[in-house]
Amino acid sequence: MAHLDFDAVTKTFPGPLTALDRFALSVADRELVVLVGPSGAGKTTALRIAAGLERATSGSIRMDGRPIDHLRPKDRDLAMVFQQPALYPHLTVRGNAAFSLSMRRTPRDEIDRRVAKIAAALGIAELLDRYPETLSGGQAQRAALARALVRRPNCLLLDEPFASLDAPLRAELRREFRASHGRDPLTTLFVTHDQDEALALADRLVVLRAGRIEQVGTTQQVYELPANRFVASFLGSPPMNFLAGKLMLQEGRLWFERPDIRLKVAPPMHASLLQYAGRELVLGIRPDAVTITEPGAANDDAILEGTLIEQEFQGDRWLVRLRTKSGDMISSLLRAGRSSIGDTVQICLDTHQLHFFAAQEQGRRL
Ligand code: ATP
Numbered sequence: 001m002a003h004l005d006f007d008a009v010t011k012t013f014p015g016p017l018t019a020l021d022r023f024a025l026s027v028a029d030r031e032l033v034v035l036v037g038p039s040g041a042g043k044t045t046a047l048r049i050a051a052g053l054e055r056a057t058s059g060s061i062r063m064d065g066r067p068i069d070h071l072r073p074k075d076r077d078l079a080m081v082f083q084q085p086a087l088y089p090h091l092t093v094r095g096n097a098a099f100s101l102s103m104r105r106t107p108r109d110e111i112d113r114r115v116a117k118i119a120a121a122l123g124i125a126e127l128l129d130r131y132p133e134t135l136s137g138g139q140a141q142r143a144a145l146a147r148a149l150v151r152r153p154n155c156l157l158l159d160e161p162f163a164s165l166d167a168p169l170r171a172e173l174r175r176e177f178r179a180s181h182g183r184d185p186l187t188t189l190f191v192t193h194d195q196d197e198a199l200a201l202a203d204r205l206v207v208l209r210a211g212r213i214e215q216v217g218t219t220q221q222v223y224e225l226p227a228n229r230f231v232a233s234f235l236g237s238p239p240m241n242f243l244a245g246k247l248m249l250q251e252g253r254l255w256f257e258r259p260d261i262r263l264k265v266a267p268p269m270h271a272s273l274l275q276y277a278g279r280e281l282v283l284g285i286r287p288d289a290v291t292i293t294e295p296g297a298a299n300d301d302a303i304l305e306g307t308l309i310e311q312e313f314q315g316d317r318w319l320v321r322l323r324t325k326s327g328d329m330i331s332s333l334l335r336a337g338r339s340s341i342g343d344t345v346q347i348c349l350d351t352h353q354l355h356f357f358a359a360q361e362q363g364r365r366l
Contacts (some may be wrong), residue, residue, distance in 0.1 A: 002029060002061070002063045002065055002154035002155055002187050003026060003027060003028050003029045003031075003064060003065075003187060004026070004027040004061070004155050004182075004189065005025070005027075005062040005063075005065075006024055006025045006026075006046065006049075006050070006059070006061055006064070007024060007028045007059050007062065008022045008023070008024050008025050008058070008059040008060075009022070009023040009024070009046070009049060009056045009059035009060070009061065009133075010022055010023070010057050010058045010059050011042070011045050011049060011054065011057050011211075012055065012057045012366070019042045019045040019211050020042040020045050020046055020049070020056075020182065020211045020220065020286045021042075021210075021211040021212050022059065022212075023042070023046055023059070023211070023212075023213065025046075025206060025216070026092060026145055026212070026215070027155075027187055027188075027189055028187070029187055030185035030187055030206065031185075031187060031188070031203050032181055032185070032188045032190060032201060032202060032203045032204075032205065033188065033190070033202065033203070033204045033205075034072070034190045034191075034192060034197075034198045034201055034202035034205050034206070035047070035189065035190070035191045035192075035205060035206045035208055035235075036191075036195060036198040036205060036207055036208070036235075037193065037195065037196075037207055037208035037209050037214075037234070037284050038193060038209065038234070039195045040210070040236075041158075041192070041193075041208040041209050041210060041211070042208055042210070042211040043155070043191040043192075044159055044191060044335075045209055045211075045247070046189075046191075046208075047062060047080070047157050047159050047189060047329070049190050050071035050078065050157055050189060051073055051076065051080050051157055052071060052072060052076050052078075052080055053107065055069070056069065058167075060267060061147050063076070063155065064154075064322075065335055066251055067342075070094060070340060073246055075299045076080040076154075076155075077111065077153050077154040077155070077243070078153050078154060078155045078157075079148035079149075079151060079153040079156050079157070080148070080156075080157045080158070080159070080353055081141075081144050081145055081157075081158045081159070081161045082144075082149050082159050082160075082161065083159060083160040083161065084164060084333065085132075085140040085141045085143065085144035087132040087133070087134060087140060087144055087147070088090075088132070088142055089132050089134075090131075091131075092128065092129050092131055093119075093124060093127050093128050093129070093130055093131075093132070093143045093146070094115060094119075094128040094142075094343075095136070095144075096128060096132070096143055096147045097115045097119065097128075097143065097146045097150045098111045098115050098150065099145045099147065099151070100147070101114065101146060102205060103148060104151075106266070108260050111150075111324070113152050114152075115128070115146070115150055115341050117147045118149050118150050119146055119364055120150070121165070121176070121180045121183070122142045122145055122146050122149075122177075122180065123176065123284045123361045124139060124142045124143060124146060125290075127139055127142075129240055131289065135202075137164055137165055137169075138165050138172075138173065139168045141161060141164075141165065141173065142173065142176075143171075144161070144179050145161065145177065146230070146294055146348070149180065149184075152186065153186065154187065154188045155186070155187045155189070155190050155192075156187065156188040156189070156269070157188075158188065158189070158191065159188045159191045159364075160192055160193070160194075160258045161173075161177075161189055162174060162177075162192075162197065163192070163194070170197070174197055174200055174201060174356060178200065178201055187229070190202070193234070195234065196234050196237070198235075198236055199219045199223065199235070202218075202219050203218070204216060204217065204219075205217060205218070205219050205267070207222060207231050207235070209230055212245075214227060214228060214230055214231050215227040215228070215231045216339060223235055223236065225249070225365065226240075226284075226355065226362060226365060227365050228357065228362050228363060228365060229242065229282065229284070229357050229361075229362045229363055230362045232355060232357070232365075234284055236287075238287050238319060238330045238332065239330075240285065240286050240287075241282045241284065241285050241286070241287065241290060241293050241329040241330060242282050242284050242325050242357075243258060243261070243282065243283045243285075243291065243326070243327070243329075244258065244280065244281075244282050244326070244359065245257055245258035245261070245280070245281070245283060246258065246279065246280050246281070246284070247265070247273060247276050247277055247278070247279055247281055247303065247356075248277065248278065249274070249277035249278070250338065251263075254270055254273055256281075256283055256354075256356075258326065259326070260304045260305065260326065260365070261302060261303070261304040261327065261349075262302075262348060263302030263351055264302070264351060265354070266351050266352050266354070268347060269354070269356070270291075272366065273356060276356075276366055277343075277361070280359040281356055281357065281358060281359050281363075281366060282336070282357045282358070282363060283354055283355070283356060284354070284355035284356070284357060285328045285350070285353060285354055285355070286353065287331055287332035287334075288321075288332045289349065289350040289353035289354075290329060290330070290331040290332070290347060290349055290350075291331060291333065291347075291348045291350075292308070292322065292331055292333070292337055292339060292345040292346065292347055293337075293345065293346045293348060293349065302348065302349045302351050303343075303346045303347065303348055303349075304328065304346075304347050304349075305324070305325075305340065305344060305346060305347070306319075306322040306323055306324040306344070306345060306347045307322065307323045307343070307344055307345070308320060308322055308339050308340065308341055308342065308343050309321050309323045309328070309341065310341065311336070311341065313336075316334075317332050317333060318332070318333045318334075318335070318336050319331070319332055319333075320332075320337075322334060322345065322347055324344065324347065329347060331347070
C-alpha cells in the first residue's frame with residue numbers, strides 16, 4: 001500500500017505545447033482518484049510519468065514520501081491497465097494473472113488462492129484455462145484487470161481501461177471494478193474522458209484541461225460547486241446553460257437582470273454575491289432546473305420567454321432546446337409537455353439552483 005504524490009510535475013514535448021503544467025496531486029493510500037478532462041488535457045502523460053514510461057521535464061513523483069523518478073517502471077511496483085488489454089498470448093488467463101507472482105516465487109497455493117478470488121470477483125472464473133486470442137474484448141479486459149489486481153501492486157494506474165467496450169459492458173465492468181475496489185482498495189489513479197465513468201467511480205475527481213488542474217474534489221463537490229465555467233460545462237450531460245447579465249442591488253435584495261429576465265437571487269447566495277452588485281456576470285443553470293410552461297400559466301419561478309425549437313426523447317427524459325432572445329437553452333424534462341416545436345413557451349428557472357460565474361471566458365465561480 002502506498003500514497004502517491006506528484007510534486008509540480010511539468011512535461012513539455014518538442015513544440016510550443018506544455019502537456020502537463022506544474023501538476024500537483026496527492027493520491028492517498030487506498031484512494032481511487034479519477035483524472036478526467038478533454039482529449040489532450042494531459043491525463044495519459046500524468047499516468048505515464050507515474051509509471052516511469054515517460055520522464056518529467058521538471059518536478060518529481062514520490063511514493064510513500066520517497067522520490068521514484070530514478071526507478072525503472074518494473075522497480076516501481078505499479079500495475080498499469082490500458083485501453084487495449086495487453087496480455088501474454090502464449091499464456092492462459094490463469095497464466096497471465098499469475099505471471100508476476102510466479103516471477104516473485106510466491107508459493108503455488110497462495111497464487112492459486114489469489115487468482116481464484118480475483119477471477120471470481122471479475123466474473124472470469126470459467127475462463128481461466130482459455131488463451132487471450134479466444135477472448136472477447138470485455139473478457140480480455142477483465143483478464144488484464146485480474147493480472148493487475150492479483151499482484152496487489154503499491155499503486156494501480158488505469159488508462160481508459162473500459163473505453164473500447166460497448167456501453168452496457170462498460171457499465172458492468174465499471175460496477176465490478178468499483179465493487180472490487182470497495183472490498184479490497186488499492187491506491188488507484190484512473191484516467192478517463194468519460195464523465196459518467198468519472199462520476200461513478202471516483203473517491204476524488206481531478207479535472208484537467210490543457211495540462212492544468214481546474215478543480216479537485218469529491219464528485220459531489222465538483223458537480224455541485226464547479227470552480228469555473230469550464231468545469232461546470234464539462235461535467236453534466238447535457239451541459240449547464242449559461243446566461244450573461246448584470247447583478248443589481250435594489251432595496252436590500254439582489255437581482256440578476258438582462259433584457260429578457262429579471263430574477264431574484266435566493267437569500268442564501270446574498271453573502272457571497274453582494275460584493276459583485278452592479279457588475280456583469282454569468283448565471284449558470286443545469287438543464288434539470290429549467291422547466292417550461294405554456295404562456296399565462298402561473299408559476300413562482302423566474303420566467304423568460306422562448307421558442308421550443310427541438311425535442312429529443314431519451315427514454316427516461318426529454319431534452320428540449322429553447323431559443324431565447326439571447327441564445328439557446330436546454331431543458332431536461334421527465335415528462336413531455338403539451339408544447340410542440342415552434343410554440344412560444346415560458347421558460348422557468350429554479351432560483352434555488354443557480355450558479356454564478358465571473359463574466360470573463362471560463363470565469364471562476366463567484
Ligand atoms: P486523450 O484523452 O486524447 O488520450 P490526454 O488527456 O490523455 O488525451 P495526453 O495524451 O497526455 O492527453 O497528451 C497531452 C498533450 O501532449 C497532447 O497535446 C499531446 O498531443 C501531447 N503529447 C503527448 N505525448 C506526446 C509525444 N510523445 N510527443 C509529442 N506530444 C505529445
